[in-house]
Amino acid sequence: MNHDLIERYIYAAVKPLPHKIRNDVSRELHGLIDDMLLERCGNMPPTDKDIRVVLAELGTPEEFSEKYNDNTQTALIPQPYYATYLLLLKIVLPVAAGGMALAYLIRYFVEPLDGLTALGEWFAAEVSGLGVAFTVLTAVFAILAQKKVPLSERLMADELPPVPQKDAKIPRWECIGGMVFCAAFAVLFLFLPQLFFVIIDYGSRIPIFSAEGMAESWYLLVAFALFGILREAVKLKHGQYNKTVLTVTAICNFCSAALAIWWLLGGEVLNPDFLAAISSVFSSESAALVGLFEHFQLLFLAVILLALVLDTVEAIVKARWQATEPHTN
């Protein structure tokens, strides 16, 4: 009897299976093939032809193992995750591309670069940035699908939110614009902090922010931008202010505020040369002005916190208004 053929078949059939069941399936498959040969040949020893016929009856090893694998998830990101993944991909990629384009456009007008160099650097940034955005989004959705995390509640008709009134709708452009702004914010501070500068002594440019400081706190900037993008994405998905949008906005803004405080008060954000230059230029004229620049971080933080508070207040007011106003469409 051609044991080798049987062994090869079983090996190929169990190889793609999870390790913990391979041995068990292999033993069971051995028993099955023995039984089928016994059925076919009776007490006669099976020939090679018999073995081939029996193995052909079982189908290819690949078919066999495919049926053992749980066939409910045949794709990396199956439905219903795929629909949301595709929607977010259509938003995130243009937003990332737009954010980087905006940042590099600003850079082109601020820095003395020739067009070809600027174009090349922008293109390289787009390729790597979009690659990272695509990879991260795909990985997140693959994990969500694998863990079967529910993306939304399955609501009955009377539990569905009301159709938003025209005035209560959040315009799509506002959300997408917000996301582009967040992406541009991260790109500018992470890769192009030198674009924020003051001109002292007729042409000498002194960057306000420390490039090293920005590089060291990259994770804070990325997290800050991601919270902003998440907030806008939820607004975009719901299209109106409601309890979910309010909750997500409040949490994202709170986290963003904490990150901004950590970023601006916890590390070396300002360029030491900038502070020295400001002191030397204004020290004789205005101590108050020097003090203002010395506390530039606090001023910057105050602006960010004010914007976050205003955004949260807007969400609270509009969500309450949407909940209490009679809906006439």
Add this chain to the structure above:
Amino acid sequence: MDIAHTVSGLILELRRGTLILLVLSQLREPMYGYQLVKRLNDHAVPIDANTLYPLLRRLEGQGLLASSWNTDENKPRKYYQITPEGKQVYNATKTYWQDFSANVDQLLEVDQ
């Protein structure tokens, strides 16, 4: 339109759930895989071994079947038997199937 292809697809869909019900119905006593293949074949319900064996394992994973290796015979065999949970599922599904198939039969007769 490929009629044969469409028909085979529909038959596959019809068989998919029914086979589980049949497998549960036969495993009130312990049986090994090939024994069950032959039992179903003898009752004109053909099933490929490469369909049944993975199905048995899946039902075992769902807690509807339990298995044990019997090494007392001249070759070791894995025997499957329905669990108490499997019996509950089987009884509920069987009742539904009987009502459903009776209704379907009625509708099909009206159609003729």
